[in-house]
Amino acid sequence: MSIAELESREIQLEAPQGLWSDAWHRVRRNPGALIGFGLVTMFVLVALLAPWLAPYGPRQQNLSLIREGCCPGPSRDYLFGVDALGRDEFTRILFGARYSLLIGVVSVAVGLSAGLVLGAIAGYFSGLVDSVIMRLMDIMLAIPGLLLAIGIVAMLGPGIFQIMIAVGVVNIPVFARLLRGAVLAQRVNDFVLAARSIGVPRRTILMSHILPNAISPVIVQGTLALATAIIDVAGLGFLGLGPQDPATPEWGTMLTGTIRYLQTAPHLAIIPGVAIVVSVLGFNLIGDGLREALDPKLRGRA
Amino acid sequence: MLRFVVRRLILLLPILIGLSLLVFLWIRALPGGPAQALLGERATPQAIAQIEHEYGLDKPVYVQYLRYMQTLGRFDFGQSVTTRRDVTTELKQKFPATVELAFGAMLFSIVFGIPLGFFAAKRYGGAFDNISLVASLLGVSIPVFFLGIILKYVFAIRLGLLPTVGRIDVLIDLEHPTNFYLLDALIAGDIHAFFDVLKHLILPAVALGSIPLAIIARITRAAVLDVQNEDYVRTARAKGMSPGIVDRRHVLRNALLPIVTVIGLQVGFLLAGAVLTETVFAWPGIGTWLVDAIESRNYPVLQGGILFVALVFVLVNLIVDVSYAFLNPRIRLS
Numbered sequence: 001m002s003i004a005e006l007e008s009r010e011i012q013l014e015a016p017q018g019l020w021s022d023a024w025h026r027v028r029r030n031p032g033a034l035i036g037f038g039l040v041t042m043f044v045l046v047a048l049l050a051p052w053l054a055p056y057g058p059r060q061q062n063l064s065l066i067r068e069g070c071c072p073g074p075s076r077d078y079l080f081g082v083d084a085l086g087r088d089e090f091t092r093i094l095f096g097a098r099y100s101l102l103i104g105v106v107s108v109a110v111g112l113s114a115g116l117v118l119g120a121i122a123g124y125f126s127g128l129v130d131s132v133i134m135r136l137m138d139i140m141l142a143i144p145g146l147l148l149a150i151g152i153v154a155m156l157g158p159g160i161f162q163i164m165i166a167v168g169v170v171n172i173p174v175f176a177r178l179l180r181g182a183v184l185a186q187r188v189n190d191f192v193l194a195a196r197s198i199g200v201p202r203r204t205i206l207m208s209h210i211l212p213n214a215i216s217p218v219i220v221q222g223t224l225a226l227a228t229a230i231i232d233v234a235g236l237g238f239l240g241l242g243p244q245d246p247a248t249p250e251w252g253t254m255l256t257g258t259i260r261y262l263q264t265a266p267h268l269a270i271i272p273g274v275a276i277v278v279s280v281l282g283f284n285l286i287g288d289g290l291r292e293a294l295d296p297k298l299r300g301r302a
Numbered sequence: 303m304l305r306f307v308v309r310r311l312i313l314l315l316p317i318l319i320g321l322s323l324l325v326f327l328w329i330r331a332l333p334g335g336p337a338q339a340l341l342g343e344r345a346t347p348q349a350i351a352q353i354e355h356e357y358g359l360d361k362p363v364y365v366q367y368l369r370y371m372q373t374l375g376r377f378d379f380g381q382s383v384t385t386r387r388d389v390t391t392e393l394k395q396k397f398p399a400t401v402e403l404a405f406g407a408m409l410f411s412i413v414f415g416i417p418l419g420f421f422a423a424k425r426y427g428g429a430f431d432n433i434s435l436v437a438s439l440l441g442v443s444i445p446v447f448f449l450g451i452i453l454k455y456v457f458a459i460r461l462g463l464l465p466t467v468g469r470i471d472v473l474i475d476l477e478h479p480t481n482f483y484l485l486d487a488l489i490a491g492d493i494h495a496f497f498d499v500l501k502h503l504i505l506p507a508v509a510l511g512s513i514p515l516a517i518i519a520r521i522t523r524a525a526v527l528d529v530q531n532e533d534y535v536r537t538a539r540a541k542g543m544s545p546g547i548v549d550r551r552h553v554l555r556n557a558l559l560p561i562v563t564v565i566g567l568q569v570g571f572l573l574a575g576a577v578l579t580e581t582v583f584a585w586p587g588i589g590t591w592l593v594d595a596i597e598s599r600n601y602p603v604l605q606g607g608i609l610f611v612a613l614v615f616v617l618v619n620l621i622v623d624v625s626y627a628f629l630n631p632r633i634r635l636s
Contacts (some may be wrong), residue, residue, distance in 0.1 A: 056595075142616050145574060150608075151608050155331050239581060239593050240597070279445075281439070284442060
């Protein structure tokens with residue numbers, strides 16, 4: 001074929017607009033991620049607006065509703081039924097969203113910030129500092145997450161604040177490893193070398209050149225960690241290690257007592273469980289969507 | 303290959319030492335300190351002082367640590383506060399129960415997970431693929447205890463097909479030389495007991511195995527999709543090899559590496575998830591044992607249990623690494 005036979009043709013070229021707006025465009029085309037955003041938005045709104053949405057108080061009891069030992073199922077006045085102490089299950093689910101969201105976000109924030117600092121230090125300074133930090137992380141990873149959390153709760157005593165710390169600590173090595181890897185990969189980049197050669201101080205290089213470029217896997221992991229944090233928190237609550245006031249409408253804690261009533265009032269177990277699944281699913285969908293959108297290897301695939 | 307294994311074993315040492323140090327410090331950070339942890343909350347100051355002297359807790363910390371390592375070396379975790387039995391004795395009874403459960407869960411997740419992922423990849427983009435994607439997404443979003451409750455409700459309470467709690471029917475009389483009840487039933491030659499134990503195992507194992515199943519299916523699908531487009535697969539097809547043999551010898555064999563890794567990673571999940579599953583099904587394993595220990599502040603049990611589980615976890619990871627090397631000729635032959 002000669003050159004003359006080649007026909008020139010105009011093709012659509014999208015100008016790259018930077019990592020984030022590109023990523024947003026890709027996320028928008030991903031139905032799963034959009035559903036995830038929908039679920040999480042709903043979850044956050046419910047958590048914020050619970051006192052206005054809820055028809056009753058979360059601790060308000062009406063024992064006259066209890067018939068033959070346990071609790072009537074869903075009805076028009078009580079959408080999700082009534083629990084064993086005559087409290088409206090719908091109200092308690094709405095308020096429970098606050099606990100799950102708060103505990104999840106705080107515990108991930110604890111793990112993320114500690115993990116980020118440790119990982120960034122290990123990755124940037126390498127040598128002995130790196131070895132010491134990473135061996136410590138290996139030791140923490142040698143204990144299965146939930147058991148580590150149980151050990152920490154045993155030390156601190158049960159309670160909401162304690163499970164936030166416990167789940168947060170479990171998350172530290174995950175983020176530390178992730179960030180160390182990312183920083184190591186960025187450290188050898190030309191722009192870092194250039195910054196070093198013109199005498200930019202180490203800390204500035206780390207904060208304004210390396211971290212911003214290493215952050216996208218952390219965001220993906222953070223979203224997915226929120227999902228596991230909600231599951232872990234519910235698990236600790238289910239084991240009775242969560243809020244010690246049994247009237248607290250935390251979803252995991254709400255599930256604990258319900259096995260007894262499984263035969264007569266299955267809705268008491270199913271409804272909080274479904275609430276957990278829906279919120280976890282939302283974060284998982286967003287996390288997967290973000291990973292696909294931010295991972296350069298997956299870019300351009302349908 | 304041998305060098306690789308030896309190197310991994312040497313790398314294990316600092317982790318084990320660190321782990322023991324961590325648990326050692328943890329005991330000292332417990333409310334009331336180790337003496338009170340040993341004696342329980344109602345201990346008198348005299349008794350505490352006596353125990354502290356007896357256990358050398360009035361000695362310097364490094365002497366204490368060395369002593370502690372000596373007792374650990376003898377697998378002596380002390381006595382359970384509630385039952386006054388050796389923690390090691392109880393461990394021998396509880397651990398097989400958890401292993402049986404975890405093993406059942408593992409078997410379930412592998413037997414169903416790998417074919418599921420494989421066929422999803424074969425029918426990439428088809429209905430089966432999409433359904434399995436949605437199912438595995440749901441699988442990783444369900445807390446294991448909630449799944450356990452649902453399974454219990456549907457199959458045990460509603461349909462009455464399977465038992466709701468425990469490992470064996472209380473009316474069945476069976477000796478327990480190994481504490482692996484399935485094995486015990488086989489040793490006793492009691493087929494009736496064997497099937498009863500199996501029936502008790504199904505629901506907890508399915509509940510615990512569902513999340514690993516979802517993860518294994520996802521990884522298998524991704525690995526098969528990756529390998530399927532490799533040159534050597536195309537070459538094998540091009541030279542007229544039958545599709546079944548190509549799948550077995552070239553695709554699955556090479557896809558197995560990431561699958562084995564992810565199966566190994568599930569062991570930690572299985573051990574931790576067992577805690578929750580056992581609570582739902584009143585399974586008398588390590589999980590219920592540890593949860594009871596927290597409630598009764600039974601610190602010797604907690605210490606022994608957590609240390610032991612961590613040890614098992616580390617060893618399993620070693621085995622996974624070694625088998626990974628064995629499966630990967632690039633490491634095996636180097």
